[in-house]
């Protein structure tokens with residue numbers, strides 16, 4: 001390794017675990033967005049990137065910047081419109097997929113979408129942050145994406161105390177290019193961050209099982225609630241969303257919650273809530289009254305009674 005920017009034993013320890021989980025070769029980055037930038041740098045100047053309307057807002061912001069600089073062309077597409085998707089991937093270099101999506105928690109038909117992108121000659125990346133490698137393995141032959149990506153800041157680290165990203169690939173060529181990008185773009189993770197994430201990974205299965213059971217139960221109760229509509233839950237994982245009629249009423253719920261923490265991060269031990277449209281860079285396709293909920297490790301009854309007192313009744 002020779003020099004700290006090229007690699008260090010703590011990165012390797014973290015990467016070895018993720019490689020095993022993903023069935024590929026992994027590279028750790030200083031944040032989820034550092035991982036995103038490294039992957040978009042695989043697109044040559046003049047290339048075309050396809051991205052769904054709903055994806056992490058930072059990804060949209062980065063692609064807009066790259067497009068404004070004249071480096072790439074971005075095609076935004078409704079991932080549930082098969083015809084529009086097929087047209088968009090035709091002639092594309094990179095297809096960005098995120099499942100479940102942030103913040104609408106939509107689950108994409110990845111096998112089919114990756115296949116049609118590949119048939120069109122495009123590389124595919126799946127941001128599986130909301131699923132974790134325990135619920136979704138994009139490199140598995142049943143999906144066969146080129147790149148799997150996670151913001152390890154979220155569930156993988158799991159304690160809201162570290163920023164980290166990770167990318168996994170199957171091909172040697174891609175691994176080399178991403179490794180070189182990490183080395184020379186220079187924004188590398190510290191060993192302490194990698195160590196914290198590695199420690200978080202050791203409890204991922206336990207945290208995920210517990211928070212997922214709570215999320216499942218809360219979803220069932222919210223769906224039966226008279227004043228809540230549009231409860232979205234992918235059927236697995238710890239993220240859900242619900243819709244209030246407008247921004248004002250959604251903000252009132254957030255303000256009234258006491259146990260749920262009003263903050264933007266997610267995937268930690270504390271349950272958190274956010275109205276995503278409070279951010280100007282959030283996609284206009286996300287409803288103004290949508291609340292995104294990240295379920296943590298608190299007792300389900302405590303979380304439910306807090307929701308009950310905060311929701312309209």
Ligand SMILES: *Cc1c(COP(=O)(O)O)cnc(C)c1O
Pocket residue numbers: 031032033034056058098102127129130150151152153154163164165
């Ligand atoms: C948070 C997040 C990112 C960005 O990760 P950072 O670690 O904050 O840079 C990317 N994708 C998804 C789905 C996210 O939730």
